[in-house]
Amino acid sequence: MARSRREALLLGLASAGGLAAPAQSASRTPIAKTGxxxxxxxxxxxxxxxxxxxxxxxxxxxxxxxxxxxxxxxxxxxxxxxxxxxxxxxxxxxxxxxxxxxxxxxxxxxxxxxxxxxxxxxxxxxxxxxxxxxxxxxxxxxxxxxxxxxxxxxxxxxxxxxxxxxxxxxxxxxxxxxxxxxxxxxxxxxxxxxxxxxxxxxxxxxxxxxxxxxxxxxxxxxxxxxxxxxxxxxxxxxxxxxxxxxxxxxxxxxxxxxxxxxxxxxxxxxxxxxxxxxxxxxxxxxxxxxxxxxxxxxxxxxxxxxxxxxxxxxxxxxxxxxxxxxxxxxxxxxxxxxxxxxxxxxxxxxxxxRGVALSDDLRRDVLGAKLAFYAPADGYLERARFGDDGLVLEGQGKGPADSSPLAFIAGDRSYEVTIDLEIQGAGQGGLLLFYNDKLFCGVGAEAGRLRAYKMGVEQTYPSPGAMEGRRLTLRVVNDENVASFFIRQGDGAWRRIVSYEVAGYNHNMADGFVSLRPALFASGEGRTVFRSLSYRALERGAKVVSRRT
The missing domain is CATH 2.115.10.20 (Glycosyl hydrolase domain; family 43)
Structure with a gap:
């Protein structure tokens, strides 16, 4: 059976680093134009x-x-x-x-x-x-x-x-x-x-x-x-x-x-x-x-x-x-x-x-103006250290739900987020689309393996697969509430891990009055080092070619 256009485009992104958005369905409820x-x-x-x-x-x-x-x-x-x-x-x-x-x-x-x-x-x-x-x-x-x-x-x-x-x-x-x-x-x-x-x-x-x-x-x-x-x-x-x-x-x-x-x-x-x-x-x-x-x-x-x-x-x-x-x-x-x-x-x-750039090398403190912790405990500011090596985030909790992720506000209908990370110690780090501690999706990495999450629960099917070493690059493409997660190691090709539909990740479904946000997390023992956070808005009908990282 022939692949859908969205399927083909997302697979193209995994290998080429770009996304061309399909035309809007005529049956969809009209929405305001973008600026x-x-x-x-x-x-x-x-x-x-x-x-x-x-x-x-x-x-x-x-x-x-x-x-x-x-x-x-x-x-x-x-x-x-x-x-x-x-x-x-x-x-x-x-x-x-x-x-x-x-x-x-x-x-x-x-x-x-x-x-x-x-x-x-x-x-x-x-x-x-x-x-x-x-x-x-x-x-x-x-x-x-x-x-x-x-x-x-x-x-x-x-x-x-x-x-x-x-x-x-x-x-x-x-x-x-x-x-x-x-x-x-x-x-x-x-x-x-x-x-x-x-x-x-x-x-x-x-x-x-x-x-x-x-x-x-x-x-x-x-x-x-x-x-x-x-x-x-x-x-x-x-x-x-x-x-x-x-x-x-x-x-x-x-x-x-x-x-x-x-x-x-x-x-x-x-x-x-x-x-x-x-x-x-x-x-x-x-x-x-x-x-x-x-x-x-x-x-x-x-x-x-x-x-x-x-x-x-x-x-x-x-x-x-x-x-x-x-x-x-x-x-x-x-x-x-x-x-x-x-x-x-x-x-x-x-x-x-006229706005603020969300991309950041994470070498200087951007807490508040860009990144914020979800439901942190006292002393939370000590978990994050910014320096020449990037953001060192100490692990907390057993997984994304109780890790108090670091999130930022995205205001575009379609966007991509890419982050380099290195796992240090016996912990897990990763990239999420996070609504609250009970409703999120994304990918976490730990020594030798990947974990996938949907609706706040770890998923075993389809299997997210394995990885080598402790350094990797993760990417999420949120194409009008269809989120696809990708991994790359070294100079290798992008590999898509999983795709989810996330339109229901909102207040009417989960209460809380907040929004669905890209987020970084570190859990377990040890820490995760994050480098080169990249954000790029994707306009419908325009192909966006990402930078190498």
């Missing part, structure tokens, strides 16, 4: 002609929160169980972004939607942490880190003494008192220094009544953001649930003359929502309103890409205007087409904000 390529072929929002195409930050950028500080914009995202976490990003135009560095290195638990604030010249990041889960519910604690600059250094996390709530939104009332608005319409007063709760948590807003026949995940008022403008306090919230059905999430707004209410819902709520499974972006919500460089207004929010939930919730940008009666009106439509970029940005510093 023009940036570094390493990664998709880039800025089209270079005064317009941009969403996402402005591809890959897993959930619950975006934006702070405008002079000419600069800063963003942070939920980092969940990845550490170093709470990575700060900087932009001048809301479209081109670059990482500044992590604000949180101490493992606390799962970090959910954060909030950045500037008050009296000092910077704060409010951090809700899921410290455990139990039959009684989800026990959260609220922490804060603070600094003199968004570049850091950041303080150690401070326990605010506010427990059981998520999604803080900093606000200052008409009397100058500071508050954190929280999920489910709650509000907590905080001390003047912004570091602790200062009174009981109260319910102050009941949300917008969602029609009974709408297909949503849950009522779930969350992500409150307060904007003061024109004598009004505006309260922007997410509702409907952040995942589940494509039509679940939405953005609603209410306003009040006082920080204490009463809150009046907008007559044309929701102001943002996915209404059809045919749209390019699903579950759009959790918006931050932000003023552009020229004084116009924008929403930064997240959404799942149609057909690519594995990439996580990506950051989207859309303009809005104020109506004559003082309500915000979104203008971006379904975000399927390019939109004019925000005007008025100071162009200095913009050139270096």
């Amino acid at each position: 023009r390529p940036g570094v390493e072929g990664q998709r880039r929002a800025d089209l270079g002609d005064g317009s941009y195409l969403n996402p402005v930050l591809s890959g897993d950028r959930p619950d975006p929160n934006i702070l405008k500080d002079g000419d600069d914009y800063y963003a942070v995202f939920s980092s969940f169980l990845y550490y170093p976490g709470a990575v700060v990003w900087r932009s001048r135009d809301l479209v081109n972004w670059t990482p500044v560095g992590p604000a949180l290195k101490t493992p606390l638990g799962s970090v959910w939607a954060l909030d950045i604030a500037k008050h009296d010249g000092r910077y704060f990041i409010y951090i809700p942490v899921l410290v455990a889960s139990s039959a009684e519910g989800l026990p959260f604690k609220l922490y804060v880190v603070h600094a003199d600059s968004m570049d850091g250094p950041w303080s150690e996390p401070v326990d605010m003494g506010i427990d059981g709530y998520i999604d803080p939104g900093h606000a200052v009332g008409e009397d100058g008192r500071r508050y954190l608005f929280l999920n489910d319409g709650h509000r907590a007063p905080i001390t003047a220094d912004g570091l602790r709760g200062d009174g009981p948590v109260e319910k102050v807003y009941g949300g917008w009544p969602i029609p009974d026949d709408w297909v949503i995940e849950a009522f779930a008022p969350e992500g409150p953001k307060i904007l003061r403008r024109g004598g009004w306090f505006y309260l922007f919230s997410g509702q409907g649930g952040t995942a589940g059905p494509p039509t679940s999430h939405m953005v609603v707004v209410a306003r009040s003359r006082s920080i204490h209410g009463p809150w009046e819902n907008c007559p044309h709520n929701p102001i943002i929502r996915t209404t059809s499974i045919d749209e390019p972006w699903w579950s759009r919500g959790h918006a931050t309103p932000i003023q552009g460089p020229a004084g116009d207004w924008w929403f930064a929010y997240h959404g799942y890409e149609n057909g690519f939930r594995t990439l996580g919730r990506q950051m989207l940008l859309a303009p809005f205007e104020w109506t004559a009666d003082g309500w915000p009106k979104a203008l971006g439509g379904d975000l399927s087409r390019p939109l004019p970029k925000p005007k008025g940005a100071s162009m200095d510093k913009v050139a270096d904000q």
Whole structure:
């Protein structure tokens, strides 16, 4: 029987180092076009002609929160169980972004939607942490880190003494008192220094009544953001649930003359929502309103890409205007087409904000800005040593599941990752596509043998085969959620080990709110040395020829 085109192409990659992507099936659900390529072929929002195409930050950028500080914009995202976490990003135009560095290195638990604030010249990041889960519910604690600059250094996390709530939104009332608005319409007063709760948590807003026949995940008022403008306090919230059905999430707004209410819902709520499974972006919500460089207004929010939930919730940008009666009106439509970029940005510093190269020789520390450990234990930073020989990663656990892999965020629909590795001692090292400790696939190597993993379980059929020695090169090609793993030793030819379909490696199948990420792991006794990490985005219809390693 003749091989399928995909089969032939992947076998060609194994011998020639390239991949030509097949034409999209006409029966497939339409998806948004991609932006023009940036570094390493990664998709880039800025089209270079005064317009941009969403996402402005591809890959897993959930619950975006934006702070405008002079000419600069800063963003942070939920980092969940990845550490170093709470990575700060900087932009001048809301479209081109670059990482500044992590604000949180101490493992606390799962970090959910954060909030950045500037008050009296000092910077704060409010951090809700899921410290455990139990039959009684989800026990959260609220922490804060603070600094003199968004570049850091950041303080150690401070326990605010506010427990059981998520999604803080900093606000200052008409009397100058500071508050954190929280999920489910709650509000907590905080001390003047912004570091602790200062009174009981109260319910102050009941949300917008969602029609009974709408297909949503849950009522779930969350992500409150307060904007003061024109004598009004505006309260922007997410509702409907952040995942589940494509039509679940939405953005609603209410306003009040006082920080204490009463809150009046907008007559044309929701102001943002996915209404059809045919749209390019699903579950759009959790918006931050932000003023552009020229004084116009924008929403930064997240959404799942149609057909690519594995990439996580990506950051989207859309303009809005104020109506004559003082309500915000979104203008971006379904975000399927390019939109004019925000005007008025100071162009200095913009050139270096057009993405970050994921390829790295691994000789210098890139933790936080690129790589992060999944669910690490205390002292995790001592496991990784960067130097002239590359990254030396001490083994942990018995296999990939409990090894606390080092992962990075990929934002392309198709890509290849290649890594050189050397096994030292009686351990295992390898390359994964990792969702969480129960859901991953990939290949591990140890002295004389290979191991293959699918759905978080070691596979014996088909057999991954053997290898010679302790040095090898591994590669994964993720071609629109079909992942193929390859091995090469020395100057020999590439050999394909196994291929898996990974579209189901996402939150709707496995919970956790994260994304499917390329990851390096070292387990058992001994260590693994990783060298020459190479990432290359693959555009449909273009053949990409890889470098030798």
